[in-house]
Amino acid sequence: AQSVTQLDSQVPVFEEAPVELRCNYSSSVSVYLFWYVQYPNQGLQLLLKYLSGSTLVKGINGFEAEFNKSQTSFHLRKPSVHISDTAEYFCAVSGSGGYQKVTFGIGTKLQVIP
Amino acid sequence: NAGVTQTPKFRVLKTGQSMTLLCAQDMNHEYMYWYRQDPGMGLRLIHYSVGEGTTAKGEVPDGYNVSRLKKQNFLLGLESAAPSQTSVYFCASSSLPGTGVGGTEAFFGQGTRLTVV
Numbered sequence: 001a002q003s004v005t006q007l008d009s010q011v012p013v014f015e016e017a018p019v020e021l022r023c024n025y026s027s028s029v030s031v032y033l034f035w036y037v038q039y040p041n042q043g044l045q046l047l048l049k050y051l052s053g054s055t056l057v058k059g060i061n062g063f064e065a066e067f068n069k070s071q072t073s074f075h076l077r078k079p080s081v082h083i084s085d086t087a088e089y090f091c092a093v094s095g096s097g098g099y100q101k102v103t104f105g106i107g108t109k110l111q112v113i114p
Numbered sequence: 115n116a117g118v119t120q121t122p123k124f125r126v127l128k129t130g131q132s133m134t135l136l137c138a139q140d141m142n143h144e145y146m147y148w149y150r151q152d153p154g155m156g157l158r159l160i161h162y163s164v165g166e167g168t169t170a171k172g173e174v175p176d177g178y179n180v181s182r183l184k185k186q187n188f189l190l191g192l193e194s195a196a197p198s199q200t201s202v203y204f205c206a207s208s209s210l211p212g213t214g215v216g217g218t219e220a221f222f223g224q225g226t227r228l229t230v231v
Contacts, residue, residue: 006156034220041225042224043222046219046220071153090156090157104157106154110213
């Protein structure tokens with residue numbers, strides 16, 4: 001069984017400030033990790049993913065995430081946020097290899113304040 | 115390139131009515147999924163399919179049925195709608211993970227907002 005914990009349900013941040021959205025996971029097997037973004041009234045789209053290799057993963061729109069196996073974390077960061085980053089962000093985990101269901105966290109709403 | 119298309123986008127049902135949500139994908143993906151999204155609960159998997167003609171239960175299957183008669187379509191049915199099924203429903207699809215190489219992303223539709231009164 002696997003699970004994902006997003007520690008913050010809402011994160012307000014001023015425009016041009018840095019932000020970190022936290023994600024912890026648990027799994028008994030090797031994992032793949034994802035961050036998805038959902039803009040208002042839209043479906044989810046992939047922001048970035050970690051499969052293997054470098055633990056620092058860069059995604060679209062200037063976001064990056066770092067995989068930390070010892071702390072079972074996959075926190076999402078952006079050095080300077082923009083108003084257009086206001087959205088809900090979902091962390092997700094799946095087992096690696098073959099067919100594995102994806103488990104989503106409950107989401108973190110990022111509110112960028114002008 | 116449409117990706118994943120859901121119909122309808124909005125629907126209001128009376129308790130006890132039935133309806134079918136249609137999901138169509140044009141990416142030749144093997145896997146398709148139906149999720150429901152509720153405030154504070156994230157996305158929960160209702161049913162999924164690993165290929166044409168196959169379906170399986172997810173976390174919250176009760177009250178729903180699905181069919182995957184064609185590879186590109188995945189239908190979600192509510193036989194007798196209840197207010198607890200008021201939610202936003204998302205369909206998603208993903209490609210078949212290669213052996214030892216996976217991590218395929220899921221592609222999502224725009225969602226169907228269903229209200230049961």
